[in-house]
Amino acid sequence: MGSLIPPELNLDCSLTSETWVPKTTGEFLAEVSRIQSASEKVLKLDHYVSRLQDEMKKIDAFKRELPLCMLLLNDAIARVKEELMRCKKSKAEPVLEEFIPLKKSSAGEEKDEKIEGGKEEDIVNRSEKMNWMSSVQLWNSDYDCYLSDPKLDSNKKRKEEAVNRPAMDDLFPSSKNRATGRAFAPFKGCANFPVVSPMGKEGRDELPGPPSLSLRTPEIKNSKDEIYCSGLSSKSSSSRSGSSSATNGQSNSKTVHQQNTARKQRRCWSPELHRRFVNALQHLGGAQAATPKQIRELMQVDGLTNDEVKSHLQKYRLHTRKVPPTTSTSTNQPVLLGGLWMSQEQCGESSKRSNSQSGSPQGPLHLPGSSRGTSITGGDSMEDEDDEKSESHNYLSGRDDV
DNA sequence: ATGCTAATAT
DNA sequence: TATATTAGCA
Numbered sequence: 001m002g003s004l005i006p007p008e009l010n011l012d013c014s015l016t017s018e019t020w021v022p023k024t025t026g027e028f029l030a031e032v033s034r035i036q037s038a039s040e041k042v043l044k045l046d047h048y049v050s051r052l053q054d055e056m057k058k059i060d061a062f063k064r065e066l067p068l069c070m071l072l073l074n075d076a077i078a079r080v081k082e083e084l085m086r087c088k089k090s091k092a093e094p095v096l097e098e099f100i101p102l103k104k105s106s107a108g109e110e111k112d113e114k115i116e117g118g119k120e121e122d123i124v125n126r127s128e129k130m131n132w133m134s135s136v137q138l139w140n141s142d143y144d145c146y147l148s149d150p151k152l153d154s155n156k157k158r159k160e161e162a163v164n165r166p167a168m169d170d171l172f173p174s175s176k177n178r179a180t181g182r183a184f185a186p187f188k189g190c191a192n193f194p195v196v197s198p199m200g201k202e203g204r205d206e207l208p209g210p211p212s213l214s215l216r217t218p219e220i221k222n223s224k225d226e227i228y229c230s231g232l233s234s235k236s237s238s239s240r241s242g243s244s245s246a247t248n249g250q251s252n253s254k255t256v257h258q259q260n261t262a263r264k265q266r267r268c269w270s271p272e273l274h275r276r277f278v279n280a281l282q283h284l285g286g287a288q289a290a291t292p293k294q295i296r297e298l299m300q301v302d303g304l305t306n307d308e309v310k311s312h313l314q315k316y317r318l319h320t321r322k323v324p325p326t327t328s329t330s331t332n333q334p335v336l337l338g339g340l341w342m343s344q345e346q347c348g349e350s351s352k353r354s355n356s357q358s359g360s361p362q363g364p365l366h367l368p369g370s371s372r373g374t375s376i377t378g379g380d381s382m383e384d385e386d387d388e389k390s391e392s393h394n395y396l397s398g399r400d401d402v
Numbered sequence: 403a404t405g406c407t408a409a410t411a412t
Numbered sequence: 413t414a415t416a417t418t419a420g421c422a
Contacts, residue, residue, distance in 0.1 A: 266411075266417055291404070310404070311417055 025076040029083055038088075045084035052077045267308045276301065277312060287317050
């Protein structure tokens with residue numbers, strides 16, 4: 001392989017008389033500026049550019065994860081190239097050399113025109129840059145889609161029956177950070193969309209004002225990061241989202257394999273959702289006593305269906321059965337149960353958010369409950385769930401695993 | 403409507 | 413392969 005590498009890219013330090021010592025772009029430029037010989041400057045700059053490009057190639061594979069690195073690198077390359085150009089120019093007109101201000105700040109515009117004589121490197125560069133740009137874009141849009149219109153798919157997702165369900169869910173930033181990377185993605189985009197109660201389920205309507213939750217099941221997922229769970233969003237707040245039709249020109253059309261069988265999208269039970277569920281369960285007297293319908297009503301989650309609740313309840317029962325809930329007894333083991341269901345929160349599975357403290361900045365989710373209307377403001381930290389805390393419950397230690 | 407099982411997707 | 417969730421049936 002080495003043979004393929006053009007001399008400029010060769011890392012072998014021996015090529016250069018001196019050992020290559022990494023310098024920051026600023027340092028490097030400053031150093032170069034001290035060089036008198038224009039041709040030497042060009043040489044150095046060129047070399048530096050090569051190195052930068054070489055590194056760029058290396059991290060190319062991780063550009064998604066390292067957008068900032070790419071950016072910095074790109075920026076550095078632009079700066080150096082700019083300088084390179086100046087030098088080359090000045091080489092032509094040596095006289096002006098001293099007048100040339102070395103300004104490093106102007107990274108913005110890059111002129112690709114290379115004087116190298118139109119070597120292919122030039123092309124490479126350019127394409128590389130473009131490439132990078134596009135990838136970033138991709139990334140963004142991708143994400144965007146994800147936020148706003150999951151419907152667009154990405155690779156393989158299952159069917160979208162989504163038709164009547166506006167896409168959306170907001171995600172829990174907290175729980176979402178997956179190692180995969182989009183950690184830094186801006187979540188501001190959380191879409192709470194206007195809730196629609198698709199199913200016209202009776203339930204929640206009766207309750208008073210409600211911050212009922214709108215919860216939609218995720219339309220689709222990317223094979224990779226897919227899992228975004230739906231969060232809860234308050235109905236009232238919604239009203240945005242329209243814009244999201246960002247059907248960015250992604251190549252989403254890729255694999256939309258819609259299955260003929262319109263199978264429902266899996267309901268993602270986010271931690272919050274689950275909390276509500278458990279909460280409701282308690283109000284109703286336990287998993288065994290509660291009925292799906294009642295639970296659903298108590299939960300007041302928009303879009304949640306009886307079937308879903310039923311299913312979840314079933315699973316819940318199974319799990320609790322496995323690990324005998326020593327519930328109220330003082331001996332409760334927070335452990336098992338908690339852990340048990342934690343797993344279920346796959347949605348947020350990797351949600352180990354560093355901030356162990358309050359642990360749940362999740363969303364603004366208030367129980368409608370007039371019962372506990374208090375904590376609106378500080379709502380975040382401690383959940384209002386009185387029950388939950390008092391109960392020693394089992395299960396949800398959802399807040400933090402630390 | 404609820405509970406259980408089979409089917410199916412992840 | 414195991415598990416989670418959905419679909420169907422009683």
